[in-house]
Amino acid sequence: MTSDEIKDLILEIIEDIDDEADFASLDADQPLRDQLDLDSMDFLDIVMELRKRHKLQIPEEDYPQLASLNSCATYLEPLLKDA
Amino acid sequence: MRVPLLVIGGGLSGLAAAIRVARFNSDVLLLEKHVRLGGLNSYFYRNGILYETGLHAITNYADPTEKKAPLNRLLRQLKLPRKKFSFCQQLQSEVIFRNQTSLKFSNDFALFQSEIGANFPQAIDKFQHLLAFLTDFDPFADAPFHSAKNFLLDLLQDPLLVDMILCPLMYYGSSVQDDMDLSQFAIMFRAIYQEGMFRPEGTIKEFLDLLVDHYQLLGGSLRTSCGVDRILHQNKKATGVILTTGERIDCDHILSTIGHDETFQLLEKKSGLEDRPADHHPRLGFFETIFQIPEQSAHHLAKNKTIIFYNDAERFSYKIPQDFIDFSSGVICFPGNFEGMPATDRREIRSTHLADYARWKALAEDPALYKKQKKIAARQSSQRIENIIGSFTPNIVYENSFTPVTIERYTAKIGGAIYGNPTKTKDGNIGFSNLFLAGTDQGFLGIIGSMLSGVSIVNRHILPRL
Numbered sequence: 001m002t003s004d005e006i007k008d009l010i011l012e013i014i015e016d017i018d019d020e021a022d023f024a025s026l027d028a029d030q031p032l033r034d035q036l037d038l039d040s041m042d043f044l045d046i047v048m049e050l051r052k053r054h055k056l057q058i059p060e061e062d063y064p065q066l067a068s069l070n071s072c073a074t075y076l077e078p079l080l081k082d083a
Numbered sequence: 084m085r086v087p088l089l090v091i092g093g094g095l096s097g098l099a100a101a102i103r104v105a106r107f108n109s110d111v112l113l114l115e116k117h118v119r120l121g122g123l124n125s126y127f128y129r130n131g132i133l134y135e136t137g138l139h140a141i142t143n144y145a146d147p148t149e150k151k152a153p154l155n156r157l158l159r160q161l162k163l164p165r166k167k168f169s170f171c172q173q174l175q176s177e178v179i180f181r182n183q184t185s186l187k188f189s190n191d192f193a194l195f196q197s198e199i200g201a202n203f204p205q206a207i208d209k210f211q212h213l214l215a216f217l218t219d220f221d222p223f224a225d226a227p228f229h230s231a232k233n234f235l236l237d238l239l240q241d242p243l244l245v246d247m248i249l250c251p252l253m254y255y256g257s258s259v260q261d262d263m264d265l266s267q268f269a270i271m272f273r274a275i276y277q278e279g280m281f282r283p284e285g286t287i288k289e290f291l292d293l294l295v296d297h298y299q300l301l302g303g304s305l306r307t308s309c310g311v312d313r314i315l316h317q318n319k320k321a322t323g324v325i326l327t328t329g330e331r332i333d334c335d336h337i338l339s340t341i342g343h344d345e346t347f348q349l350l351e352k353k354s355g356l357e358d359r360p361a362d363h364h365p366r367l368g369f370f371e372t373i374f375q376i377p378e379q380s381a382h383h384l385a386k387n388k389t390i391i392f393y394n395d396a397e398r399f400s401y402k403i404p405q406d407f408i409d410f411s412s413g414v415i416c417f418p419g420n421f422e423g424m425p426a427t428d429r430r431e432i433r434s435t436h437l438a439d440y441a442r443w444k445a446l447a448e449d450p451a452l453y454k455k456q457k458k459i460a461a462r463q464s465s466q467r468i469e470n471i472i473g474s475f476t477p478n479i480v481y482e483n484s485f486t487p488v489t490i491e492r493y494t495a496k497i498g499g500a501i502y503g504n505p506t507k508t509k510d511g512n513i514g515f516s517n518l519f520l521a522g523t524d525q526g527f528l529g530i531i532g533s534m535l536s537g538v539s540i541v542n543r544h545i546l547p548r549l
Contacts (some may be wrong), residue, residue, distance in 0.1 A: 017159060018150070018159060037150050037151065039151060039156065041156060041159075041160055041538070041539070041542060042156075042159065042160075044542050044546065044547075045160075048106075048107045048546060049107075051107065052107050052108075060547055
């Protein structure tokens, strides 16, 4: 997966969690949680969906790496390079 | 047979936990001892008519736009679209301390504030301080028991106001006599006064069916009439269960929603486990009656009151009575008085009072006497609440009462104590590496609370490791 495909994947997962999520003014460098009104329970869904869809086991200490859309792409790119 | 996760108890916390996990891993097995799901909020049939048990109202009402409200967070976590449900909001409820004063409240918090301003003008500023305190207070932080009553007496300086604020919160969720934990108070205050009450337009059966269909579509498995005889464990790790049929099921994780001591009863069997924390605190039992009268004889009964919390005594007392039942206070619920509920040909009234489990349990040895006492108690209840809502006893066409013994029989809660152990296990950790507790004894109460309990314990302890 390319960096852009990973970002699309994350947005698709978020849309699945909250079908009213508004991506129009999303800043890819800013934390997703604040911008999209997600709480820690919603955030766990992103991790669980990545595991379900791509068999990715993301350790709890790495969760902060998924904070913004760009940091997701950076963190996940090597893990999803063959996906 | 082996499953990654076994959920014991098909009440609302167990169902929510099982759904939450099934979203990501369908290998979940939910076990329910009773023939029906729902636990404390279930139903039964008499002469082909469905009657609900437990449910008066669901707390934590929120509009669909309030994304962070517990109700909407819960539905998101379970991936249940809000539009699948049709919710009816309460019309208006009231705390009535007879010969003293009353406080009305609704899903518009401003009503409660103005009622306090009108009836307790000297305390309204202090009440605002309470609201400011609650805004900043984190009720979910692990903290030892702190008396909400003492806290409120210090802050509000008015024992009557304190009792009136506490009365509905205690009746809808305190497992502690004459008090409640401050964290519990903060949660319940928000759930009942600031968010408010509602119920599904349909019956609790339809609500449960919707959850079960969703769970099964996600691939989750379910067994009803399936009792667990004991939990197998070694070195503080659960390895599986033996069912009452003798069947063995191995598992990697167990979530128990049946209560703290109820879980330890299954752990102790033939295992010699001796370090169960002692349970010295008395458990609160309740007596509830369903009355139905024909709609044509109900014209004089209030159509705009949903729930009335009353107290006739000089001081409100929330403790095990010195008799079978304490009729001096209680809850009166009109299940039909929610906005938009479909019309029916019968008006239903439900009453709830504190009851002494020990007395009812002893009496149950003699079924004839027990039955007679139930009948007497139902009559005392209807006559007592007539003082508040008006006469209806002569028109009763259906009546059914549950004692703490009935509740114990159908829900397997020790002592029929619907709010469980007075000591809560907030983090769900009971000293095992892969066996956790959710539901009533975790400490979130009410339907939304118990479902969030199942979800949050699964999120915290099980999903990251499954």
